[in-house]
Amino acid sequence: xxxxxxxxxxxxxxxxxxxxxxxxxxxxxxxxxxxxxxxxxxxxxxxxxxxxxxxxxxxxxxxxxxxxxxxxxxxxxxxxxxxxxxxxxxxxxxxxxxxxxxxxxxxxxxxxxxxxxxxxxxxxxxxxxxxxxxxxxxxxxxxxxxxxxxxxxxxxxxxxxxxxxxxxxx
Numbered sequence: 001x002x003x004x005x006x007x008x009x010x011x012x013x014x015x016x017x018x019x020x021x022x023x024x025x026x027x028x029x030x031x032x033x034x035x036x037x038x039x040x041x042x043x044x045x046x047x048x049x050x051x052x053x054x055x056x057x058x059x060x061x062x063x064x065x066x067x068x069x070x071x072x073x074x075x076x077x078x079x080x081x082x083x084x085x086x087x088x089x090x091x092x093x094x095x096x097x098x099x100x101x102x103x104x105x106x107x108x109x110x111x112x113x114x115x116x117x118x119x120x121x122x123x124x125x126x127x128x129x130x131x132x133x134x135x136x137x138x139x140x141x142x143x144x145x146x147x148x149x150x151x152x153x154x155x156x157x158x159x160x161x162x163x164x165x166x167x168x169x170x
Contacts, residue, residue, distance in 0.1 A: 033055045046069075055086070150169065
């Protein structure tokens with residue numbers, strides 16, 4: 001049994017949304033390099049590792065999130081800081097500025113109350129952090145209505161209160 005949050009400080013992706021998300025991404029996960037930018041409990045990145053992702057970079061500013069991610073990786077016998085899993089505790093802008101290379105999957109699921117996800121997407125687009133056939137998934141509580149230089153919105157799905165918006169390189 002994996003560790004998880006108690007209380008209302010973290011809003012994990014619902015089971016229904018996560019199941020649908022991984023059905024959509026099923027062909028993209030195996031062998032992928034993944035960035036889970038606002039990791040929370042790390043459930044999206046952990047799911048990717050369980051489906052054969054080559055590497056997952058977890059990042060969350062909250063120390064409690066990082067502790068839970070590390071505890072779960074240890075429970076799954078995945079070395080923290082090894083080839084498969086890197087865990088950082090930076091604000092999103094610092095994390096994105098330090099990353100090198102492109103990712104096949106990028107999950108951007110910031111706290112809904114902080115409208116920082118669009119800025120994170122803009123950085124992903126401007127720095128070219130998404131691989132040629134990669135997918136960035138942005139979760140928030142309303143439809144996506146912006147243009148992002150370097151990225152193209154190609155799909156959007158609603159699950160309960162959450163909207164999952166999918167982007168590829170433009």
